[in-house]
Amino acid sequence: MGKKSVDLMLKIENLVTEYGAVRALDGVSFTAAEGKITTVIGANGAGKSTLLRTISGLENSKSGQIVWADKSLIGKAPESIVRSGIAHVPEGHAVIPQLTVAENIEMGSLFRRRNFRSDVKLAMEEVCELFPRLAERSKQLAGTLSGGERQMLAISRALVSRPKLLLLDEPSLGLAPLVVEQIIQTVNDLCRKSGLTVLLVEQNANTALAVADYGVLLSLGKVVANLPAAELKADASLRAAYLGY
Amino acid sequence: MEQFLTAVFAGTASGSIYALVALGLVLVWRGAGVINFAQMGQAMFSTYVASTLIMNGYSYWIAFFVALAVGTALGTAIDLLVMRPLSGKRGSAILASPAMRATVPVIASLGILGILQSAAGMIWAAEERGFPAPVSTLGLSFGGEIMPFTAFDLFVIGIVLVTLIITTIFFQKTGMGLAMRASALNPEVARLSGIRTSSVRTLSWAISGAASSLAGLLVTPSANLSPNTLDLILIIGFTATVIGGLDSLPGGVIGGFILGLVISFVNVYSSPSDIFLAILALLLIVLLVRPQGILGSKEVRRV
Numbered sequence: 001m002g003k004k005s006v007d008l009m010l011k012i013e014n015l016v017t018e019y020g021a022v023r024a025l026d027g028v029s030f031t032a033a034e035g036k037i038t039t040v041i042g043a044n045g046a047g048k049s050t051l052l053r054t055i056s057g058l059e060n061s062k063s064g065q066i067v068w069a070d071k072s073l074i075g076k077a078p079e080s081i082v083r084s085g086i087a088h089v090p091e092g093h094a095v096i097p098q099l100t101v102a103e104n105i106e107m108g109s110l111f112r113r114r115n116f117r118s119d120v121k122l123a124m125e126e127v128c129e130l131f132p133r134l135a136e137r138s139k140q141l142a143g144t145l146s147g148g149e150r151q152m153l154a155i156s157r158a159l160v161s162r163p164k165l166l167l168l169d170e171p172s173l174g175l176a177p178l179v180v181e182q183i184i185q186t187v188n189d190l191c192r193k194s195g196l197t198v199l200l201v202e203q204n205a206n207t208a209l210a211v212a213d214y215g216v217l218l219s220l221g222k223v224v225a226n227l228p229a230a231e232l233k234a235d236a237s238l239r240a241a242y243l244g245y
Numbered sequence: 246m247e248q249f250l251t252a253v254f255a256g257t258a259s260g261s262i263y264a265l266v267a268l269g270l271v272l273v274w275r276g277a278g279v280i281n282f283a284q285m286g287q288a289m290f291s292t293y294v295a296s297t298l299i300m301n302g303y304s305y306w307i308a309f310f311v312a313l314a315v316g317t318a319l320g321t322a323i324d325l326l327v328m329r330p331l332s333g334k335r336g337s338a339i340l341a342s343p344a345m346r347a348t349v350p351v352i353a354s355l356g357i358l359g360i361l362q363s364a365a366g367m368i369w370a371a372e373e374r375g376f377p378a379p380v381s382t383l384g385l386s387f388g389g390e391i392m393p394f395t396a397f398d399l400f401v402i403g404i405v406l407v408t409l410i411i412t413t414i415f416f417q418k419t420g421m422g423l424a425m426r427a428s429a430l431n432p433e434v435a436r437l438s439g440i441r442t443s444s445v446r447t448l449s450w451a452i453s454g455a456a457s458s459l460a461g462l463l464v465t466p467s468a469n470l471s472p473n474t475l476d477l478i479l480i481i482g483f484t485a486t487v488i489g490g491l492d493s494l495p496g497g498v499i500g501g502f503i504l505g506l507v508i509s510f511v512n513v514y515s516s517p518s519d520i521f522l523a524i525l526a527l528l529l530i531v532l533l534v535r536p537q538g539i540l541g542s543k544e545v546r547r548v
Contacts, residue, residue: 056437082439090437096430099423107427110420111439161439 008034008069008085008164008197010055015064017047017054024050026221027064032165032214035195037188039208039229042218042242048201049091051218052167055199056088057081068165083111087163091170093150097143101134101153104142108157120160127156130186148179155183159190165197166190172204180204184211205243209233217242247393252513253506254394259467260505261405265460266482267489267497268412269453275429275492276449277328279350280483285475286361287323287454288461291315292470293369295462296376305379312458319361320454324447327353365472373474378466401463408459409498412452416494425449429492481508484524488531490541499539503527 010032017025024047032038040048053059055066057078066073073081078088087108095104105127109120128135131152137145142153151171158166168187172180188211190196202208209215215232217225219242225232232238266284273281295312299305328350331340340346365371380396416422427435428445436442460482461475468474481504489500504524511523531538 058433058437078436079439079441082437088437090433094431094434094437096427096434098430099427103423103427106420107423107435107440108438110424111441113420157434157438 010165010197010199011065011067012051012055013065013067015051015054015066016062017050017059018062019050024221025054025061025064028218028221028223029064030216030223030226032197032199034197035191036213037191037198037200037211038214038216039200039202039205039212040216040218041202041205041208043244044203045220046218047221048203048218049169050221052088052169052199052201053090055081056086056167058088058090079111082161082163085162085164086167087158087161087165088167089154089158089169089171091173093147093154093173095142095145095150095153095157097141099142100138101140101142101145102138104153105134105138105156105160109160112161116162119162123160123162127159130159130190131156148175148183151175151179151183152186155187163196165199167199167201169201170203171200172202172207180207184208187211205239206233248513250393252509254398255512256506256509257502258394258398258401258505259464259509260502261402262460262464262478262501263482263485263505264498264501265405265408265456265463266478267485267501268409268494269456269460270482270486271491271494271497272449272453272456274486275494276425276453277324277350277446278347279328279354281323281354281453282351282479283323283354283357283361284453284457285461285479285482286358287316287319288457288478289470289472289475290319290361290365291458292376292461292465292475293365296374296465296470297369299377305377309379309462312462313455316454316456316458316461317451318454319458320450320452321447323354323357323454324450327357328450329443329447362472369472371472373469373471376462376465376470382466397466404459404463408456412456412494421448481524484528486538488528488538490538492542493538493540496538496540 012031013029015025015028016023028051040051042048050059054061055073057073057076061074068084068086071084105124109123113120133149134152134156142150145153171183184207187198187200191198200208200212209229209232212229215227215229216223217232217238224242225238269284270281273279291312294315295308298308298311331350331353334340335346340349378397380400382395382397385392385394385396416426424440425445425448427438428440428442432442460478464475464478482501485500485504486497488503489498490496507523507527508520511519
């Protein structure tokens, strides 16, 4: 008998996350479809980063549900959530500057090494192919990299854990437009070629909507629109009201 | 010249022991964010166990490895029974502020020190006892000439060097070592990479416990054993970590050797009563010139 196929869909229902008295997420619901790019856009303080941090287990939700591959993620620790196939690249080029480039990448594969030794090697090679500049600099300390290279490194660290769902938090932050374009295109290719599901948080709505399939517009912790990306992009009134252009 | 060489060898030998103590302290500081005042209490306890085994006719080496095992077990137990439950109570009123979260585990370690010292006093009575060295502690003679070092000095230096090499390989070349470094540098990114940081913390305590029990075994032949003889070694070891840089493993080791040599030279060329003055002066100079320690990173000073 064939295995029952698991639906690799991320389903978020009525999610509430609070920092003390501040309600950062106020009943957020949406789904991220398998093999698609869903972008979460909105102004500063809309709750975008909190959303990703709650999914990856860095923040505890107050109420609501997060379902991934038919299982609830509520109450799970980040290190277990990675094991279920979700990799989070947090805001600000999250690498460890005191470690070398190779060590930063290897770090993301440590938990898989015992069981998937050969696959880990393959994953490392794929990452090096994806970002040849990192391969050249593998012995250098991550602290010596440029901002764009750090972001590539942070993404590589996430990819060697072989995720099915990639949570990307503001990959464009502080980077030159050309570098942003390269990174976004790489993520787009990954999604189209290997069926990776992507949840992309961006302040730069234009860049994100250009590659995304669906757009979720957040404002003050609430979903104000959840539409196919093209429709969201075309909606002048939503843009004017929430994105300011 | 002979005096000079004596000072160098004695200083290197005692310095290597301080380096071990510093290694234990830095491990727990980096891995768990705690200055562990119970460390030499753990060492005292495991050395008493070894001493009891030897008094009951077991060989030095059996006692040696049992003591290392006891040290490792004590370190693990402190984390599992005290530190982990404490960090689980983050929500409680007393642990609400970051300052208290940093302080309470340190106070707990002082409590553990008290418990270990009292327990040792109850089990083994509080009298001082000697602890044997596996090799001679008298100056080696070589072709009729008395050398400025003892066989035990060489034994200590050799064992500590091997330990330092193993530790370096572990941290630089193994996945577990990488996991420990990553968890210490950035726990959030480490957890997102799938590293179980709480297990890594326990491992830090365990390795630190092993290192300190080794220090206890190596220092007691020249210091006698009583429930609080090793307090002084903790103070010197802690000074070594501050001099070398609280968050740097090589720094702590270098600090240990520097202190060992300084103490030894003051001892030989001045008088033993000047030792603490010299340590204090050295500490002051380092804190004035390079407050983060020789190899420490700047951020740690905000604590």
